[in-house]
Amino acid sequence: MRTVILSTILCILFVSCSGSPPDFREQRNAMVEKQILWRGIKKQTVLEAMSKVPREEFVLPQYKDKSYADITVPIGRGENLDRPYDDAYILNALNLTSEDKVLEIGTGSGYLTALLSRNAGKVYTIDIIPEFTEEAVKRFKQLGYTNIIAKAGDGFLGWPEFAPFDAIVLTCSPTDIPQPIAEQLAENGRMLIPLGGKDKFQDLLLFYKLNGQLTKPKLLSGASFSPMQGKALESGSGVLNPH
Secondary structure (H helix, E strand, C coil): CHHHHHHHHHHHHHHHHHCCCHHHHHHHHHHHHHHHHCCCCCCHHHHHHHHHCCHHHHCCHHHHHHCCCCCCEEEECCEEECCHHHHHHHHHHHCCCCCCEEEEECCCCCHHHHHHHHHCCEEEEEECCHHHHHHHHHHHHHHCCCCEEEEECCHHHCCHHHCCEEEEEECCECCCCCHHHHHCEEEEEEEEEEECCCCCCEEEEEEEEECCEECCCEEEEEECCCECCHHHHCCCCCCCCCC
16 A cells, blocks of 8 residues: 555656656657657757647647647637647747847747747747737746746837847738837847738748848748738838848
8 A cells, every 4th residue: 555655646746747747748759759850950959949848738728639749729719829840940940049039929829939938038929919918928927937028919019128139030920021020120130920911821031130131031931820910900111121
């Protein structure tokens, strides 16, 4: 009886210390190996982030068993969590360091935010849907992410109080680059943005800022993000012209 009790206690301690049930850890490790590494992403900081952040905590409860599948997963309000590889690809392209200050436009459930926070020094994230922000903040606190600052608001305006940012990533698609966001990118900073707005096919582009201007973008891939809402739909304020 004493042996059984001790085994039970050890089992409980193991699960509680790990932060997630063994089956999710196994699924997470398999996801990193078969979806991320297999597709060629080998940057250690990216792999570590993908292996540590519990993706199952960022999806709707009824879809937890699909958390680590190579598919998009619903997070509510008609939005989805991208495939794990898509988030790893974004993280890899941004090439973050522990000193970087990051601005994310489109918090969603907060999964990419959590990944960013493991590679960057500080992450500032904005979502136009207040309920997403409220729920994400609760998750960050429960999971112990202390280097994330979140707010509800129109991401078109960026977050000038904390600018400039070493990296900026948009997980919603405007038709053009919002000028306030481009102005908040630091010199030598990089910005990843899906351009296309309501177009069915968008371009995921990577910009750098050199001498105060955005460089000619590097096309990373095709994309399919939700169109940017708010002022992005009514503004005609163009872009800082890339050269």
